[in-house]
Amino acid sequence: MYKLRLVICDKDQVYIDNVTDFIYSKHKNKFYIKSFTNEKFLYEHIDKTDGIDILLITPSFYKEDIDIKKVVAPIILSTGILPKEIKNFEIISKYQTGSNLVNTILNIFSEKSNFDICAEEGSKNTKIVTFFSPRGGAGTSTLAVATALQCAQNHMNTFYLNLESFSSSRAFFNSIENGQNLSSILFFLKEKSKNLSLKIETSKLIDDVSGVHYFLPPENSFDIKDMVVDEMERLIDEMKAMACYDVIIADISSELNDINILLMQKSNYLFYILSYDKVSKLKFEKMLKSFEFLNKRKGLDFVNKGEVILNKCTSLNLESLNNVTLGEKTVFTKIPYINGMEAFDTQYLINSENPMGNAVSQILYKLK
Numbered sequence: 101m102y103k104l105r106l107v108i109c110d111k112d113q114v115y116i117d118n119v120t121d122f123i124y125s126k127h128k129n130k131f132y133i134k135s136f137t138n139e140k141f142l143y144e145h146i147d148k149t150d151g152i153d154i155l156l157i158t159p160s161f162y163k164e165d166i167d168i169k170k171v172v173a174p175i176i177l178s179t180g181i182l183p184k185e186i187k188n189f190e191i192i193s194k195y196q197t198g199s200n201l202v203n204t205i206l207n208i209f210s211e212k213s214n215f216d217i218c219a220e221e222g223s224k225n226t227k228i229v230t231f232f233s234p235r236g237g238a239g240t241s242t243l244a245v246a247t248a249l250q251c252a253q254n255h256m257n258t259f260y261l262n263l264e265s266f267s268s269s270r271a272f273f274n275s276i277e278n279g280q281n282l283s284s285i286l287f288f289l290k291e292k293s294k295n296l297s298l299k300i301e302t303s304k305l306i307d308d309v310s311g312v313h314y315f316l317p318p319e320n321s322f323d324i325k326d327m328v329v330d331e332m333e334r335l336i337d338e339m340k341a342m343a344c345y346d347v348i349i350a351d352i353s354s355e356l357n358d359i360n361i362l363l364m365q366k367s368n369y370l371f372y373i374l375s376y377d378k379v380s381k382l383k384f385e386k387m388l389k390s391f392e393f394l395n396k397r398k399g400l401d402f403v404n405k406g407e408v409i410l411n412k413c414t415s416l417n418l419e420s421l422n423n424v425t426l427g428e429k430t431v432f433t434k435i436p437y438i439n440g441m442e443a444f445d446t447q448y449l450i451n452s453e454n455p456m457g458n459a460v461s462q463i464l465y466k467l468k
Contacts, residue, residue, distance in 0.1 A: 103132040104209065105149075109142050109157040110135075110177065115194075122198035136161075146170060153213075154205050158194065159183055173209040200278050203302040207280065210295040210302065211288075224257060226340045229467060230350040230364055233373040234383035239411040240373045242441070244351035245272045246449035246460040252310045253450050254464065256346035259304070259313045259339065263352045263359070265324050267317035272446055275305040281316035283323045289331040296338045310446065313345070329358050336366055347467065356390050361400070369467065370406035371432070374424070376413040384408075384424065407432035407466075409459065433459045 106123075110116050116135045123131055136142040139161055146152070146167055155171045159182055168174045168188055176186055177194035190208050192201075231244040241264070248260040249272075262269045267282075280303040288299050304313045318324055339348060350367065352360045364370055372387070374380040394400040408426045414437045424431055436455050451457040 104130060104153040105151065106131045106133045106154045106156065106205075107142070107145070107152050108133065108135045109137070109139075109155075109161045111137050111158070111160060113137055119198070119201070123202060126198070127202060154209055156205065159186070162186060162189070173205065173212045175205060175208060197277065203277075203279070206298055206302040207284075210298040211293065213295060224343045224346050226343060226345045226348060227368040227467065228336065228340070228348045228350060228363075228366055229369045229371070230352060230367040231371050231373060232352055232360065232364065233354055233375075234356075234387040235375065235380050236354050238373045238375040238380065239435075239441075240354075241268050241351050242449070242456070243371070243373055243409065243411070243460065243463075244349050245446070246456060247463050248312050248347075248349040249310050249446055249450045250452075250457070250460050250464050251347050251349070251467070252307075252312045257313075257344060258311075259345045259348045261339075261348055261350045262314070262317070263324060263350065263363070265321035265353060269314055269317055273305070273307040273310070273312060273314050275308055277305060279303055279305040279316055281318055283318040283320075285315065285335065286318065286323050286327055286331070289327075289334060296334065297342050300335075300339060300342070310450075327359055329362050332359050332362055333366075336363065356387070361394065364402055364405075365400055367405070370402060371463065372406050372408050372426070374408060374410055376410050376434075376437070381424065388426075403427040404429075410434045412437045433462050435459045 108116055108119060116137065120133055120135060123133065134145065136145065142157075142161060143163075143166075149170060152171045153173065155168070155174045156177060157175070158177050158179075162176065162184070164187065166174075174189045176182070176189045176191045178191050179194050182191070192204050192208075196204070229247065231240050231247070233240040241262070244262075245260065248258050251258040260269070260273070285299060285303055288296065293299070304315055306313050336348075339345070350363055352363060372384070374384055388403070391400075391402045394402065404427055406426055407429065408424060408431050410424070410431050410433075413434050438455060441456070448454060449456060449460065452461040
């Protein structure tokens with residue numbers, strides 16, 4: 101794997117040592133580092149080297165005649181108000197957590213470089229598991245999140261990918277680190293920029309409690325709606341090629357649009373969530389007719405690939421869904437209506453002793 105050539109310059113040797121130690125402890129396979137506390141030695145190195153990927157300097161090292169043609173990503177480490185006008189350098193905060201610092205400089209590099217640098221590749225055979233409902237409010241996100249949480253609890257490297265127009269990720273996941281939101285990934289795809297895997301790695305967050313990886317929701321719902329099929333295909337293919345995850349849990353909207361159809365096509369497992377009522381049954385029948393159309397026209401068999409989960413089951417529904425089938429398969433599992441479900445925290449979702457957690461355990465067993 102290619103190592104990024106990072107040059108860091110600061111008259112504070114303790115700061116340099118701390119940053120270098122952190123990078124080598126967490127990202128030893130990603131960087132080759134040279135550090136300087138002396139301006140003369142820095143400029144001599146720039147004159148002699150054939151190139152620098154990331155130049156990280158404090159304002160005291162800045163000169164207008166620095167030969168930054170050799171530098172892919174020149175960056176100033178600022179502590180506040182700059183003492184002079186800085187040209188042609190990105191400016192970032194010097195004092196931030198090590199993870200944020202590394203992610204920030206890698207994001208800048210990924211956007212400025214014109215050649216591919218792959219993120220560190222894993223050896224996972226990534227499976228895509230998609231949760232879909234023809235009706236909103238069926239509990240699709242809750243089940244998708246619960247599955248992601250239980251996967252992580254079972255030592256599976258897990259990415260929760262929410263592609264709804266109005267994401268609920270913040271209700272379930274939290275990280276003390278900073279990250280770019282999904283809009284930055286979507287813009288990156290729009291621009292057809294290189295280094296997508298590096299952009300993904302530096303934009304995602306890791307939930308502090310569960311360890312699930314995820315993106316922050318986009319700036320607005322229109323960013324998701326503007327996504328085209330080729331962009332989605334590149335994103336999914338890249339995330340699989342990174343081979344860092346055992347499973348990607350996709351939580352998608354209630355539309356059979358081109359994006360969702362592509363994602364369902366690429367999925368290893370599909371789960372269709374129905375709430376236990378008459379409206380859901382009618383929409384489910386419409387969904388099956390659409391699947392029949394897709395099978396005839398495009399050869400896409402979403403019936404045999406999928407499983408039906410009945411959620412919010414009670415004995416008071418207008419019409420029983422006990423006769424619901426998907427092809428030759430009966431309902432995968434039923435979840436009773438759980439009073440006050442919206443008030444429960446994520447710990448409830450990973451507890452296999454309750455109905456929701458038990459249903460997700462069945463999903464997990466199928467994934468293994």
